[in-house]
Every structure is written in C-alpha cells, then in structure tokens.
Amino acid sequence: xxxxxxxxxxxxxxxxxxxxxxxxxxxxxxxxxxxxxxxxxxxxxxxxxxxxxxxxxxxxxxxxxxxxxxxxxxxxxxxxxxxxxxxxxxxxxxxxxxxxxxxxxxxxxxxxxxxxxxxxxxxxxxxxxxxxxxxxxxxxxxxxxxxxxxxxxxxxxxxxxxxxxxxxxxxxxxxxxxxxxxxxxxxxxxxxxxxxxxxxxxxxxxxxxxxxxxxxxxxxxxxxxxxxxxxxxxxxxxxxxxxxxxxxxxxxxxxxxxxxxxxxxxxxxxxxxxxxxxxxxxxxxxxxxxxxxxxxxxxxxxxxxxxxxxxxxxxxxxxxxxxxxxxxxxxxxxxxxxxxxxxxxxxxxxxxxx
Amino acid sequence: xxxxxxxxxxxxxxxxxxxxxxxxxxxxxxxxxxxxxxxxxxxxxxxxxxxxxxxxxxxxxxxxxxxxxxxxxxxxxxxxxxxxxxxxxxxxxxxxxxxxxxxxxxxxxxxxxxxxxxxxxxxxxxxxxxxxxxxxxxxxxxxxxxxxxxxxxxxxxxxxxxxxxxxxxxxxxxxxxxxxxxxxxxxxxxxxxxxxxxxxxxxxxxxxxxxxxxxxxxxxxxxxxxxxxxxxxxxxxxxxxxxxxxxxxxxxxxxxxxxxxxxxxxxxxxxxxxxxxxxxxxxxxxxxxxxxxxxxxxxxxxxxxxxxxxxxxxxxxxxxxxxxxxxxxxxxxxxxxxxxxxxxxxxxxxxxxx
Numbered sequence: 001x002x003x004x005x006x007x008x009x010x011x012x013x014x015x016x017x018x019x020x021x022x023x024x025x026x027x028x029x030x031x032x033x034x035x036x037x038x039x040x041x042x043x044x045x046x047x048x049x050x051x052x053x054x055x056x057x058x059x060x061x062x063x064x065x066x067x068x069x070x071x072x073x074x075x076x077x078x079x080x081x082x083x084x085x086x087x088x089x090x091x092x093x094x095x096x097x098x099x100x101x102x103x104x105x106x107x108x109x110x111x112x113x114x115x116x117x118x119x120x121x122x123x124x125x126x127x128x129x130x131x132x133x134x135x136x137x138x139x140x141x142x143x144x145x146x147x148x149x150x151x152x153x154x155x156x157x158x159x160x161x162x163x164x165x166x167x168x169x170x171x172x173x174x175x176x177x178x179x180x181x182x183x184x185x186x187x188x189x190x191x192x193x194x195x196x197x198x199x200x201x202x203x204x205x206x207x208x209x210x211x212x213x214x215x216x217x218x219x220x221x222x223x224x225x226x227x228x229x230x231x232x233x234x235x236x237x238x239x240x241x242x243x244x245x246x247x248x249x250x251x252x253x254x255x256x257x258x259x260x261x262x263x264x265x266x267x268x269x270x271x272x273x274x275x276x277x278x279x280x281x282x283x284x285x286x287x288x289x290x291x292x293x294x295x296x297x298x299x300x301x302x303x304x305x306x307x308x309x310x311x312x313x314x315x316x317x318x319x320x321x322x323x324x325x326x327x328x329x330x331x332x333x334x335x336x337x338x339x340x341x342x343x344x345x346x347x348x349x350x351x352x353x354x
Numbered sequence: 355x356x357x358x359x360x361x362x363x364x365x366x367x368x369x370x371x372x373x374x375x376x377x378x379x380x381x382x383x384x385x386x387x388x389x390x391x392x393x394x395x396x397x398x399x400x401x402x403x404x405x406x407x408x409x410x411x412x413x414x415x416x417x418x419x420x421x422x423x424x425x426x427x428x429x430x431x432x433x434x435x436x437x438x439x440x441x442x443x444x445x446x447x448x449x450x451x452x453x454x455x456x457x458x459x460x461x462x463x464x465x466x467x468x469x470x471x472x473x474x475x476x477x478x479x480x481x482x483x484x485x486x487x488x489x490x491x492x493x494x495x496x497x498x499x500x501x502x503x504x505x506x507x508x509x510x511x512x513x514x515x516x517x518x519x520x521x522x523x524x525x526x527x528x529x530x531x532x533x534x535x536x537x538x539x540x541x542x543x544x545x546x547x548x549x550x551x552x553x554x555x556x557x558x559x560x561x562x563x564x565x566x567x568x569x570x571x572x573x574x575x576x577x578x579x580x581x582x583x584x585x586x587x588x589x590x591x592x593x594x595x596x597x598x599x600x601x602x603x604x605x606x607x608x609x610x611x612x613x614x615x616x617x618x619x620x621x622x623x624x625x626x627x628x629x630x631x632x633x634x635x636x637x638x639x640x641x642x643x644x645x646x647x648x649x650x651x652x653x654x655x656x657x658x659x660x661x662x663x664x665x666x667x668x669x670x671x672x673x674x675x676x677x678x679x680x681x682x683x684x685x686x687x688x689x690x691x692x693x694x695x696x697x698x699x700x701x702x703x704x705x706x707x708x
Contacts, residue, residue, distance in 0.1 A: 126608060251606065271621075
C-alpha cells in the first residue's frame with residue numbers, strides 16, 4: 001500500500017484510529033497484496049460505502065502529507081525500517097507515525113518514564129535522575145512531554161546529551177503545553193517527537209489514552225513515577241501489561257495519596273525501581289540486545305569503532321582519546337557497541353571484537 | 355521442669371541462650387519427663403561438667419527469680435498458658451519470658467512495627483499511624499521501645515488506648531533508652547514489656563538481634579518502616595521469614611538511601627504496606643483467627659458478651675450502651691469476639707451467635 005493510502009487508513013471517517021489500525025494490521029500480514037484501502041474499510045465492519053469513505057480518507061491523507069512537508073514532519077509507515085520495531089508488535093500499531101527530529105531514534109532500545117503532571121519536588125527529582133541514568137546507560141528515554149514528571153525525564157536525559165522521544169497527544173507541530181516548545185526543539189536534535197495524529201491536530205483529552213498506548217508500544221519497559229489513584233500513567237501501565245512490557249514503579253510517600261496508583265502497581269507485581277539499574281536488571285541485557293536489532297545509531301558510529309584495533313583492550317581514558325568522545329556520550333556509544341556485540345567489556349577494559 | 359530449672363536453662367554458663375533454648379525445645383517434646391536441666395546441658399554438646407554447670411545455672415536462676423519478685427516482674431515459662439502461642443512455634447523459643455505489665459497481652463494476635471532509630475519525620479508519622487490503625491482493628495502492636503519508629507508505633511497504639519508490647523534487649527526493669535521510661539510505664543497498663551533477659555540485664559549490642567527474634571516470634575507479621583541498607587529491622591525481617599511470618603514494608607523516598615533496606619525487602623517480595631488494611635489483607639482474618647486460639651482477653655470479656663442477647667443484632671451505639679465500652683476499646687473487644695466466632699458482623703450490625 002502506498003504512503004497516501006497508508007495514511008488514509010488512520011483517517012477513515014467514522015472509524016476509530018485503533019479499530020482501523022487493528023484491521024490494517026490483520027490484513028497486512030495476509031497474502032492480499034496489493035492491499036486496498038477499501039478492503040481495510042470493509043474489514044472494520046463499517047456500514048458506509050467503502051469507496052466514498054476511501055475517497056474522503058485519501059483526500060484528508062493528501063492534505064496531511066502536504067502539510068507535513070511544509071512543517072518538516074516525516075511520515076514513517078509501518079513497513080518503514082525506521083518504524084519502532086516494538087511498536088510493530090502491538091495489536092493496533094498506527095499505520096503511520098508522524099515524526100519530527102531524528103527518525104533514527106525510533107529503532108533504538110527505549111524505556112518510558114511517565115508520571116504525575118502535578119508532580120511533587122520529589123517526583124521531579126526522581127524522574128530527572130532516571131532520565132539521566134537511562135541515557136548514561138545508552139537507552140532512549142520515552143515520555144509524553146507533559147508537565148511534571150514527563151518533562152523532568154526528558155530534561156534529565158538531555159542533561160547528559162541523551163536521546164529522548166516525546167510522544168504527543170496532538171500533531172508533532174502542535175506543542176502542548178506551550179511552555180515546552182523550547183524543550184521540544186532541543187529534544188528534536190538527537191531525539192524525536194512522534195504522534196499518530198497528523199500535523200495540526202489539536203491536543204484533545206481523548207487523544208491522550210491513544211498517546212499512552214504508543215508510549216508503552218515503543219518501549220521495553222514503562223516506569224511510573226508518582227501516580228495517584230486515577231493517574232493517566234496507570235493507563236500507560238495497563239497498556240504495558242497488554243503489550244507484554246515490563247511495568248516498573250518508583251515507591252514514594254504513603255501519606256497524602258500522591259503515590260497510591262504507583263503503590264497499587266507494586267502490589268500487583270510491578271518491579272520496584274529506585275534507580276535505572278533496577279530497570280536494566282529487570283530488562284536483562286540479553287532482552288535489550290534482542291530488541292535493539294540494528295540500531296541506525298550504531299551504524300553511524302561505526303567509523304568511530306573503526307578507530308579501535310580489533311582484539312586490543314582499552315582503558316576508558318584511552319578510549320576517550322582514541323574515538324574523540326567523553327563522558328555520557330562515550331558511555332552511551334560503548335553501550336551501543338556492547339549491545340550490538342561489537343565490543344566486550346572485561347572489568348574496566350573494553351575490547352573490540354575481531 | 356520446675357520454674358527454677360526452666361529459668362536455669364537460659365543462664366547456663368558458656369552456652370548461648372539460643373542454643374540452650376533450641377536444645378530445651380527439642381527435649382521438651384520428647385517423652386523424657388521429668389526433663390532434667392543436666393539433660394539439656396548435655397544436649398547442648400558442652401564439654402564442661404553438666405552437674406557443676408547446672409548448679410551454677412540454678413544459683414543464677416534463683417537470684418533472678420528473687421530479683422523478679424522484688425521488681426514486680428513475672429516469669430512466664432514455655433508451658434504457661436500465657437506464653438505467646440506463636441513464639442512457642444519457633445525453633446528456639448526462650449524457656450522463660452520475663453514480663454512486666456499485663457501478661458494477658460501476650461496471647462492476643464499481634465503485629466510488629468519496627469523501623470529506624472533515627473527515623474525521619476515521615477517514618478515517625480507512618481509508624482504512629484500504623485500503630486493507631488492496628489490498635490483500632492483490635493491487634494496488639496509489638497515493637498522494640500527504641501527511639502524513632504519503634505516508640506512512634508507504641509505511641510500511636512496508646513493514642514487510641516490500644517494494647518502494645520515492648521520487647522527489650524535488656525531486663526524489663528532496665529529501660530533503654532532512658533527517655534522512654536514514662537512510655538514504658540504507660541505501656542504496661544494494658545500491654546507489657548517482655549524480655550528473655552532476666553531482671554537487671556543491661557542493654558548490650560549483642561542482645562538486640564536476640565530481641566529482634568522475639569519481636570518476630572510473637573507476631574503474625576512484621577512491618578518495616580524506613581530501614582536503611584544495614585538496619586536492625588532487616589534482622590527482624592529475616593527472622594520473620596525464618597519463622598514463616600508475613601514480611602511487610604512501607605515504601606518511601608528512593609532518594610538518600612533511608613529506605614534502601616525497606617525497598618530491598620519489597621524487591622524480594624515483601625508486601626507493600628500503605629495502611630493497616632494492607633496488613634490485615636495480607637494476614638487474612640481466617641489466619642489471624644487460627645493464630646488467636648483462645649485469648650485470655652476474650653475469656654475475661656465474656657461477662658460483657660453475656661450482656662448481649664444471642665441472635666439479636668446491635669448497632670454500634672446500642673452495643674456501646676449495652677456493654678459499657680466505647681471507641682477503640684469497644685472495637686478491639688468486638689474484634690476479639692469476631693475472631694473467636696462469638697460475634698458476627700453484617701454491614702454495620704453485630705449479632706451474637708447463639
């Protein structure tokens with residue numbers, strides 16, 4: 001199916017995005033090529049005239065694709081190599097993701113950190129720290145660009161030049177809340193903003209549960225920081241369970257109810273997270289390695305890796321001098337190389353495999 | 355074995371209390387009556403002359419029993435009906451418990467609340483609340499009379515006229531820390547101070563792990579409030595696992611390490627506790643009922659129960675007027691009656707079984 005028809009699947013009048021996505025996902029694996037938009041519409045069990053619905057959806061799709069070009073927004077369709085591999089595995093993956101920033105970020109191993117919009121100082125501190133620690137370990141930090149814990153996680157990641165993805169409940173050219181516009185721009189340098197809503201879509205309350213499904217969908221694990229009893233983060237956690245992802249929660253005060261949702265998750269068996277290492281332990285490196293596949297990032301960094309003599313062991317200072325990177329950036333790169341089995345670490349020495 | 359010899363088991367020169375207790379516990383269930391002190395000494399595998407050791411132990415026992423009489427301290431031996439039933443089930447129950455206060459408290463269902471001596475304001479608030487809530491639900495609150503979380507739990511319990519037991523790492527006539535002397539006196543009105551150390555024993559560091567074993571031993575569950583990585587509360591929790599008791603921990607801040615021990619317990623499967631109801635849920639009333647056996651307290655209160663007509667349903671106000679009790683005292687009594695299946699609660703009505 002071509003780009004326009006694929007986009008059209010997500011804007012069929014009168015059919016919900018997730019229903020159309022699920023139908024598309026069912027059909028795309030069948031030997032029905034070329035899959036027609038009309039088939040998907042019929043597969044949704046809609047009463048309307050498939051042909052006229054398809055025409056209207058195509059017109060809207062054309063409008064969105066044109067708008068995306070103007071706004072420097074890239075549509076990444078389900079069979080694009082840059083489409084997040086884990087998201088492809090959920091039951092209703094969006095046929096198209098609209099992306100602003102570095103689309104290469106989408107295929108790297110990622111962990112979501114989500115939490116209260118009205119976060120306490122404690123939650124902001126913890127989310128910031130987790131964002132930073134995950135980035136230092138080479139993981140992409142996923143969150144919702146919301147006020148409070150979400151933006152703290154993005155910022156913590158950016159503080160060590162990490163790669164972070166903001167998943168929006170609006171078009172990626174519509175930044176909500178508006179005070180996060182600068183954060184959005186910074187984030188797009190190495191990371192990305194993504195949405196299944198086309199350019200110009202406003203942030204509507206009903207968009208956020210959909211958005212939460214994507215946060216879980218592209219992540220290996222979801223970490224909840226300070227969720228009260230009816231927090232949106234619990235929706236994300238429920239999706240994580242549904243998607244078979246690890247659910248983690250940060251403990252906090254039992255007084256005042258701010259953490260009642262997080263603690264309910266812990267009671268139900270979520271992993272207790274005090275620091276990023278707890279998350280890595282839960283994931284296990286092998287799992288992360290599988291999920292990693294070939295990250296475009298590690299391909300890019302091959303010329304740096306080429307500077308290391310195969311079989312030789314390097315100390316951290318030597319490595320830093322040889323590849324010309326330092327601190328968190330170097331560590332993130334080392335993690336990439338370790339994940340792709342190009343580098344082995346023995347105690348504090350790194351050795352390039354031959 | 356008579357009182358003097360039973361006490362003597364715990365003061366055999368050169369043999370540790372727990373070793374002697376374990377040997378005594380092994381022999382007491384065998385058909386060896388009358389069990390001789392010398393047999394226990396031999397059973398400990400001690401090289402010395404059993405007869406001379408027994409003579410010395412008996413002399414010390416006589417001194418302790420005399421001192422106890424002077425100090426109004428009661429020795430409660432292992433086969434005394436007032437000996438804590440759950441403590442009898444551990445591998446090395448003390449042959450004698452020295453008790454100050456209401457010995458009837460020892461046979462009631464109890465939950466331990468233990469935590470940091472240098473407790474944060476948060477931990478003090480939580481321990482106080484748990485002590486109060488457990489008392490309101492008719493449970494005895496067990497702790498170590500220490501600074502910080504322990505004394506907060508005792509005080510929370512006392513604030514609603516609950517029954518609380520302080521387990522000491524010294525003789526029950528030696529209050530440590532000294533600023534808890536008034537607390538100790540208050541606590542002894544309806545509750546008790548207990549120790550396996552005879553009157554006059556000073557608080558020595560090596561006594562406290564022993565003491566922690568008793569805290570767990572007499573309790574249905576151990577709740578840890580704010581334990582750092584090397585907290586003594588973790589020793590109590592380890593005993594609780596060994597004794598097959600429920601281990602619970604209160605979550606808290608992941609920053610600064612104050613809760614690292616508590617969170618390690620949660621990671622290992624301890625129950626997350628936000629309030630007393632989480633503990634009750636973990637225990638399940640049926641389990642508590644089994645453990646309750648025939649509490650001397652419920653026997654004593656039979657004359658109050660007799661004031662209720664069998665089969666008739668009473669509202670709380672009516673009940674209060676009829677039995678002449680109110681508030682937490684009434685609720686504790688109702689719980690006793692419910693536990694011993696003498697009273698049934700339907701919604702907000704209580705009915706005496708016929």
